[in-house]
Amino acid sequence: MxxxxxxxxxxxxxxxxxxxxxxxxxxxxxxxxxxxxxGSHDAAQALAADTGSTAIQSDAADRQxxxxxxxxxxxxxxxxxNAGALVLGDALSLDADAVDRMIDINVRAPYHAAxxxxxxxxxxxxxxxxxxVNADRMPFEGGAAYALTKSALQGMxxxxxxxxxxxxxxxxxxxxxxxxxDMNPADGPMASLMHGFMAIKRHATGEEIAGLAxxxxxxxxxxxxxxxxxxxxxxxx
Ligand code: NDP
Numbered sequence: 001m002x003x004x005x006x007x008x009x010x011x012x013x014x015x016x017x018x019x020x021x022x023x024x025x026x027x028x029x030x031x032x033x034x035x036x037x038x039g040s041h042d043a044a045q046a047l048a049a050d051t052g053s054t055a056i057q058s059d060a061a062d063r064q065x066x067x068x069x070x071x072x073x074x075x076x077x078x079x080x081x082n083a084g085a086l087v088l089g090d091a092l093s094l095d096a097d098a099v100d101r102m103i104d105i106n107v108r109a110p111y112h113a114a115x116x117x118x119x120x121x122x123x124x125x126x127x128x129x130x131x132x133v134n135a136d137r138m139p140f141e142g143g144a145a146y147a148l149t150k151s152a153l154q155g156m157x158x159x160x161x162x163x164x165x166x167x168x169x170x171x172x173x174x175x176x177x178x179x180x181x182d183m184n185p186a187d188g189p190m191a192s193l194m195h196g197f198m199a200i201k202r203h204a205t206g207e208e209i210a211g212l213a214x215x216x217x218x219x220x221x222x223x224x225x226x227x228x229x230x231x232x233x234x235x236x237x
Contacts, residue, residue, distance in 0.1 A: 002218040005030035009217070010073050012036050012060055012113055013083025014053075015044040017181030018130060021206030022080055022213050027051035029214060031078065036060070036069055038083070060109040061101055070116040078217045079117040081110040082130045086183055088142045099145045106149035111156055114171065118160075124168040126217045127160070129153050130209070131173040133232040139197050150175070154228055161226030170225035172216050177232025179204040199234025 004026055014023040014035025020043070027033045033053035037044040044055035058069040060083040070079070085102040087094060110129045117127060134143055135150035153173050161171040178194045180186040186203040195201040212231050215221055230236055 002029045002214045007031045007077040009033050009078035010076050011080045011082055015040040018179055018206045018209045019082035020047055021210040023047060023053055024051055025210035025214050027053050061104045063112055066109045066112050067116045070113050075120045075122050076117055077122055078126045080128045080213060081113050086146055091144050103149055107152045114160055118164050121169055127171045128213055128216050129173050131175045133175045133177045133230055133236045135175060137236040158226045173228045174212055175228050175230040176204060176209050177235035179209055197235050199237055
């Protein structure tokens with residue numbers, strides 16, 4: 001448990017999966033939480049009612065919507081950019097529009113959200129983006145475009161950490177390995193292939209990822225910035 005009372009947090013992409021676990025953790029630890037979603041209206045409303053948080057429909061693929069939803073929150077203490085898309089397949093036949101939409105959601109949205117948040121963020125604020133261990137290791141075919149989006153976040157975090165460091169604002173990337181969500185179910189078709197790359201051969205839970213997010217957003221992590229935090233059961237080891 002981290003004491004987030006009096007902290008104001010925005011989670012981009014919070015209706016399901018890892019994002020929903022982060023909403024639950026931060027709200028449970030006392031933060032005033034708002035989160036965005038795109039399509040999962042019922043799940044978002046149920047989560048909001050359950051946690052006392054606020055659900056906002058906002059498409060992370062639309063730059064202006066990203067900027068507007070962040071700006072409307074005013075002075076945040078914590079921004080978490082979790083919304084992500086996964087497009088896998090043969091690079092020669094993948095739909096180019098789907099790849100570009102993934103780049104919009106996974107790369108452009110985190111950048112514009114982080115910059116917009118920093119305009120009003122209180123000193124000592126926290127910016128956390130959910131990347132992937134695939135930024136460091138892409139051990140199977142068909143993942144080039146996804147890996148490119150997640151490795152782009154590494155350079156962003158290093159640079160923005162320097163841009164905002166004078167104000168004590170930290171910028172960090174969490175790099176999960178396989179995590180049990182709709183995107184990557186623990187009983188899905190790729191599960192045993194993925195477990196083969198891991199030292200601890202199971203999917204993580206969203207709660208385990210949320211625990212790391214809470215640590216990075218909490219009072220003990222004020223000196224941690226510009227860094228990648230891999231939580232992957234040894235997938236990248
Ligand atoms: P899910 O697909 O289970 O959930 C994705 C969440 O992001 C949903 O709440 C969804 O909302 C939201 N979202 C997706 N697209 C948009 C959009 N355009 N605008 C707003 N919100 C959006 O994914 P995970 O929880 O598994 O993944 C979360 C993050 O973790 C992603 O960045 C992913 O790349 C990363 N990750 C996941 C891993 C895994 O194994 N699961 C491993 C490594 C990284 P809605 O349903 O309302 O559209």
